[in-house]
Amino acid sequence: MDGSGAPGTHGTRQPAPGGTAHHRALPPTVGVEEEYFVVDPASRAVVAAGPRLAARAAGVLGDLVSGEFTDLQVEVRTPPCAAMDELSARLAWLRRELAACAEAEGLAVCPSATPVLGGGDAAPVGDHPRYRDGVELFRTMMDDFAVCALHVHVYLPDREVAALVGNHLRPWLPLLVEMSANSPFRAGRDTGYASWRSVLRLRFPSLGPPPRVESLDDYRRVAAAMAEVGGSSFAELPFWDTRPHPHLPTLEVRCMDVPAEAADSVALAAVVRGLVVTSARLAEHGDKGPRLGGELLRGAYWYATRDGWPGQGADALSGHVLPAPERARRLVGHIGTALEDLGDLARVTAFVDRLAARGSGAHRQRAVHRAGGLPAVVDDLADCMTTPPAVPPGSSARRTARGRDPGGRASVEESGRACGPAPARARLERPMDDTPKQHGRPPEHAGRVRRDGYARLNAADLGIDTRALAEDFTRLADAYRDLPPDPYARGTHRFRRYSHAVHLPWSGELSYIPGVPDEEFGTVTEYWQDEHNPEYPRVRRRLPDIPESLHGNRLLDALVRADLDRALWLEDLRRVPVYVGVHLISLGVHDREQEAVSSPNCLHQDGGSPATFTFAHLIGRRNVQGGENVIATPESAGRQPDALPPEAIHDRFVLTEPLDGYGVHDRRVSHYVGPVRLGDDGNEGRRDILIIGIAPYTPGL
Numbered sequence: 001m002d003g004s005g006a007p008g009t010h011g012t013r014q015p016a017p018g019g020t021a022h023h024r025a026l027p028p029t030v031g032v033e034e035e036y037f038v039v040d041p042a043s044r045a046v047v048a049a050g051p052r053l054a055a056r057a058a059g060v061l062g063d064l065v066s067g068e069f070t071d072l073q074v075e076v077r078t079p080p081c082a083a084m085d086e087l088s089a090r091l092a093w094l095r096r097e098l099a100a101c102a103e104a105e106g107l108a109v110c111p112s113a114t115p116v117l118g119g120g121d122a123a124p125v126g127d128h129p130r131y132r133d134g135v136e137l138f139r140t141m142m143d144d145f146a147v148c149a150l151h152v153h154v155y156l157p158d159r160e161v162a163a164l165v166g167n168h169l170r171p172w173l174p175l176l177v178e179m180s181a182n183s184p185f186r187a188g189r190d191t192g193y194a195s196w197r198s199v200l201r202l203r204f205p206s207l208g209p210p211p212r213v214e215s216l217d218d219y220r221r222v223a224a225a226m227a228e229v230g231g232s233s234f235a236e237l238p239f240w241d242t243r244p245h246p247h248l249p250t251l252e253v254r255c256m257d258v259p260a261e262a263a264d265s266v267a268l269a270a271v272v273r274g275l276v277v278t279s280a281r282l283a284e285h286g287d288k289g290p291r292l293g294g295e296l297l298r299g300a301y302w303y304a305t306r307d308g309w310p311g312q313g314a315d316a317l318s319g320h321v322l323p324a325p326e327r328a329r330r331l332v333g334h335i336g337t338a339l340e341d342l343g344d345l346a347r348v349t350a351f352v353d354r355l356a357a358r359g360s361g362a363h364r365q366r367a368v369h370r371a372g373g374l375p376a377v378v379d380d381l382a383d384c385m386t387t388p389p390a391v392p393p394g395s396s397a398r399r400t401a402r403g404r405d406p407g408g409r410a411s412v413e414e415s416g417r418a419c420g421p422a423p424a425r426a427r428l429e430r431p432m433d434d435t436p437k438q439h440g441r442p443p444e445h446a447g448r449v450r451r452d453g454y455a456r457l458n459a460a461d462l463g464i465d466t467r468a469l470a471e472d473f474t475r476l477a478d479a480y481r482d483l484p485p486d487p488y489a490r491g492t493h494r495f496r497r498y499s500h501a502v503h504l505p506w507s508g509e510l511s512y513i514p515g516v517p518d519e520e521f522g523t524v525t526e527y528w529q530d531e532h533n534p535e536y537p538r539v540r541r542r543l544p545d546i547p548e549s550l551h552g553n554r555l556l557d558a559l560v561r562a563d564l565d566r567a568l569w570l571e572d573l574r575r576v577p578v579y580v581g582v583h584l585i586s587l588g589v590h591d592r593e594q595e596a597v598s599s600p601n602c603l604h605q606d607g608g609s610p611a612t613f614t615f616a617h618l619i620g621r622r623n624v625q626g627g628e629n630v631i632a633t634p635e636s637a638g639r640q641p642d643a644l645p646p647e648a649i650h651d652r653f654v655l656t657e658p659l660d661g662y663g664v665h666d667r668r669v670s671h672y673v674g675p676v677r678l679g680d681d682g683n684e685g686r687r688d689i690l691i692i693g694i695a696p697y698t699p700g701l
Contacts, residue, residue: 009217021337022315027071027079027082027083027273027277027322027341027343028155028156028273028276028277029081029082029154029155029156030080030081030082030084030087030152030154030155030269030270030272030273031077031078031079031080031081031087031152031153031250031254032077032078032087032091032150032151032152032153032265032266032269033075033076033077033078033149033150033151033153034075034076034077034091034094034095034111034148034265035068035073035074035075035147035148035149035150035257035258036073036074036075036076036098036109036110036111036148036258037072037073037109037110037112037115037119037146037148038050038053038073038074038102038107038108038109038110038386039107039108039109039110039117039118039382040074040108040379040547041107041108041355041382043117043118043176044116044117044118044148044374044375044378044379045115045117045118045119046072046117046118046119047072047107047114048070048071048072049071049105049107050067050068050070050071050072050074051067051071053074053098053101053102053105053107053109054066054067054074054075056101056104056105057074057097057098057101057102060097060100060101061076061094061098063099064076064077064078064079064094065077065094065098068148068514069146070146072115072119072146073146073148073678074098074109075391076091076094076095076098076642076692077646078090078091078094080153080155080463083343084266084269084270084343084344084347087269087434088262088263088266091262091265091266091391092262092387095109095111095384095385095386096385096386098385099382099386105214106264107384108378108379109382109385109639110382111148111182111258111259111260111261111381111384111385112148112182112183112185112260112361112365112377112378112381112383113147113148113149113182113183113195113196113197113257113258113361113609114146114147114148114183114185114186114191114196114197114200114257115146115186115187116185116186116188116365116374116377116378116381117187117188117375117378118187118188119146119186119187120299120628121151122633144438147183147197147200147201148197148257148258149197149254149256149257149258150180150257150258150259150265150268150600151252151253151256152252152254152255152256152268152269152272152273153248153250153252154251154272154273154276154277155249155250156244156249156250156251156276156280157249159216159244160215160216160282161280161284162216162244162251163213163215163216163218163219163244164213164215164279164283164288164289165210165242165251165279165697166210166213166242166243166244166251166270166279166281166284166289167213167283167285167288167289168274168275168278168283168287168289168290168293169210169242169253169275169279170209170210170242170289170290170297170316170619171290171292171297171300171315171316171317171382172275172331172334173209173241173253173255173297173301173302174297174300174301174303174313174314174316175313175324175327175328175331176253176255176256176268176271176272177195177198177255177256177257177304177305177308178194178195178304178307178308178309178311178313178324178360179256179268179271179302179309179324179328179351179355179360179429180195180196180256180257180258180259180264180268180360180361180366181194181195181198181257181304181305181308181309181360181361181362182257182258182259182260182360182361182362182364183197183198183257183361183372184193184362184365184366185256185364185365185369185377190369192306192501193305193306193308194304194305194306194307194308194309194311194360194530195257195304195308195362196305198255198257198301198304198305199258199305200686202298202301202302202305203205203223207239207240207241208240208241208298208301209240209241209255209294209297209301210238210240210241210242210243211240211294212289212291212292214288218242219244219421219699223237223238223345227373230527234235236406238697239254240254241253241254241255242254242255251276253272253275253276254262254517256268259361260282260364260365260380260381260384261384261387262273262362262384264351264354264361266347267347267348267350267351268351270339270342270344270347270348271331271335271348271694272352272388273338273342273349274335274338274339274342274344274348275331275334275335275338277335277338277342278334278335278337278338281338281655283680287655288318290317290602292316292317294315296314296319297316299314300313300314300315300316301423303321306361307365308324308360309321309324309325309355309359309360309362309363310323310324310325310356310359311324311356312324313327315327315330318406319492322347322610324355325352325355325356328352328355329352330347332349332352340441350615353610354610356696357573357576357610357695357696358576358611358696359576360577363575363576364380365377365380365381366575367575368380368572372642385395439601447568449567449613449663449664449665450566450569450665452650453664453665453667453668453669454650454651454659454662454663454664454665454668454669454671455566455662455663456651456653456661456662457615457660457661457662458657458659458660458661459658459659461560462557462559462562462659463562464555464559464562464618464659466658466659467552469555469558472553472554472555472556473555475549475550475553476550476553476556476619477620477688478688479497479546479547479549479550479584480495480586480619480620480686480688481563483495483496483497483542483584483585483586484496484497484521486598486599487520487521487542487543487544488541488543489599489653492596492597492599493504493587493588493589493594493595493596493597493676494585494587494596494597494598494599495585495586495587495588496543496544496583496584496585496586497526497544497545497546497547497583497584498515498525498543498544498545498546498581498582498583498584499512499513499515499525499544499545499546499581499582500512500525500579500580500581500582501513501560501577501579501580501582502577502579502580502697503560503564503577503578503580504574504577504578505564505573505574505578506569510557510560510561510580512548512551512657513525515545516542518542520544521544521545522545523544523545524542524543524545525542525543525545526541526542527541527542527543527581528666530565541578546582546584551571556582559615559617559690559692560580560582560692561660563613563615563663563692563694563695564580566613566615566663567613567663567694570611571655573611573694573696576696576697577696577697578694578695578696578697579693579694579695579696579697580692580693580694581691581692581693581695582690582691582692583691583693584688584690585598585688585689585690585691586687586688586689587624587675587676587686587687588684588685588686588687588690589624589676589677589678589682589685589686590678590684590685591678591683591685592677592678594677594678595675595677596675596676596677596687597675597676597678598672598673598675601675602637602638602639602640602672603630603632603636603637603638603639603640603641603644603670603671603672604637604670604671604672605634605637605666605669605670605671606666606693607668610667611657611695611696612665612666612667612690612693612694612695613663613664613665613666613693613694613695614663614664614666614671614691614693614694615661615662615663615664615691615692615693615694616629616655616661616662616663616673616689616690616691616692617659617690617692618656618657618658618659618660618661618687618688618689618690619658619689619690620658620688621655621684621686621687621688622684622685622686623675623678623679623680623681623682623684623685623686624676624677624678624679624685624686624687625677625678625685626674626675626676626677627654627655627673627674627675627678627687628653628654628673628674629651629652629653629654629655629662629671629672629673629674630649630651630652630670630671630672630673631649631650631651631652631662631664631670631671632644632648632649632650632669632670632671632672633648633650633669633670634667634668634670635648635670636648636649636670637670641672641674650669656687673689
């Protein structure tokens with residue numbers, strides 16, 4: 001059940017014999033298996049053509065393709081790879097070539113963990129003794145057991161350490177289920193679960209979390225006892241979610257649904273490798289892992305299968321119920337050193353960002369279903385088989401020929417060739433704004449932001465009736481008169497208030513979130529830019545809230561909704577609650593020696609997420625000089641405009657008229673506003689600006 005892998009294809013090559021992962025010059029190699037359903041392109045239902053497709057694909061992929069437990073499925077496996085760039089290129093090649101072979105057979109391939117359409121009858125079991133033994137042992141339980149998984153194999157030759165590593169991985173397995181959840185539908189029905197595949201697996205006595213063991217011998221005793229009482233087919237190859245492979249020097253992790261996109265599979269492989277390396281280091285120093293009750297762990301699994309990302313779930317380490325994003329932050333903190341050492345921190349961080357922006361594969365399937373029905377779900381998943389991965393500049397993957405194995409031939413010797421660790425801050429995954437998917441026809445006035453990554457805007461562009469909203473404009477402008485000094489920059493002549501709201505795209509509702517009590521300002525709201533503000537990296541700034549009287553201001557509401565119109569063409573924002581940050585900022589000076597600056601005082605991005613947008617609208621400008629806006633390439637972040645070559649700058653301009661402004665798709669550009677100085681007309685000058693930030697809502701923003 002779920003396959004066991006083939007010798008010689010998963011993490012078996014390592015440049016130096018012996019030793020554990022962190023003792024070797026190169027990182028431990030990783031290989032992955034992905035299973036897919038074979039579907040009829042006309043009906044979109046699964047069909048028993050797996051053996052036929054595997055036979056045809058073997059002419060191209062050799063032993064990297066095979067049949068699976070049922071004839072409805074086919075499996076590919078990568079060779080072991082030392083670098084995630086290499087793994088990404090190889091997996092993309094395998095997917096693309098398999099899809100081409102399927103098309104040649106009049107078929108399609110669907111990366112979903114359960115059949116979306118069809119598969120309601122007893123699944124035809126593949127011709128393999130291990131599969132037939134499973135049917136004899138578990139009988140009718142096997143009728144609907146057609147599921148597709150992602151399996152990750154990490155090189156770990158020390159069997160004793162590998163057995164103890166399983167103890168350390170146990171508490172994190174439910175989170176891996178949530179991160180990979182991609183099976184909300186089965187046989188034409190919404191199950192109400194994020195990972196129905198995991199539900200099907202958990203009913204078996206030998207599938208699910210492994211037991212906690214004291215040693216390799218203890219592991220073997222428990223496995224033998226399970227086989228003896230009929231809980232599993234083979235003592236040497238139990239089907240627990242982590243297991244040392246009996247023939248290969250690897251540890252296998254098998255709890256995950258097959259993701260829709262190859263980029264997510266690679267990111268999950270990076271997470272698993274980070275967990276294995278971290279756990280091996282602990283085990284080698286005598287730590288046998290936390291003692292977790294089996295009941296609590298299975299309860300955490302059940303939470304994960306039902307709600308998925310970003311729902312509440314049981315943290316098996318603490319016993320508390322916590323949202324998935326919080327548990328993901330704890331996971332990254334736990335394995336962060338290993339990820340940094342391996343060059344995988346940026347990839348994993350980008351993956352968590354993607355989950356925050358769009359949810360898991362289950363979210364994707366349900367969103368497509370709402371827009372076009374279940375046939376559209378199958379079509380969308382099939383398209384994922386040929387989505388090309390983005391690779392960073394200078395990556396060896398850029399030098400491979402399209403349609404060919406990136407290694408020329410998938411040999412074990414070639415597969416472990418090191419590409420070198422990636423820079424920790426590099427973004428290695430495909431950005432969402434590469435050929436972004438849309439729901440329906442986007443507004444025409446969103447086109448410039450969508451096309452170029454930024455656009456200059458005015459009242460006419462925004463569709464704002466300034467005459468009808470004149471009184472609301474006056475009340476909004478009046479709110480700038482009593483802005484308190486920025487508590488984090490009291491000497492910079494910057495004044496500000498800030499609140500955030502949540503917008504529900506499916507209902508149009510916009511609700512402000514109350515701030516928390518504060519002795520100085522009444523109420524405050526936290527503002528978080530992660531590491532994207534070099535002046536306040538990873539600092540949660542507590543800023544005074546905007547007045548409640550502005551919550552019902554019609555002009556402010558019109559500006560927020562006009563900006564949302566320019567952002568919601570991005571599919572990843574249309575299917576999740578949307579965070580709206582509202583900043584009232586004034587740069588004010590009173591003599592010619594003063595200079596008021598923004599924060600950060602350099603080109604920057606406000607979040608860097610693939611689904612983050614920033615809009616600025618001038619409310620008033622009086623008796624000031626400067627305040628030039630600059631839009632530049634994303635690589636320019638952290639620098640001053642005058643230090644850039646001309647080709648790095650997209651635009652320079654000064655906002656002068658009320659409601660003049662601009663919008664940026666944060667991932668694709670950087671932006672800046674220059675210092676403000678006093679003009680020639682009097683002894684007071686100020687520039688009042690409204691900043692509206694838009695991003696997928698996650699707890700903690």
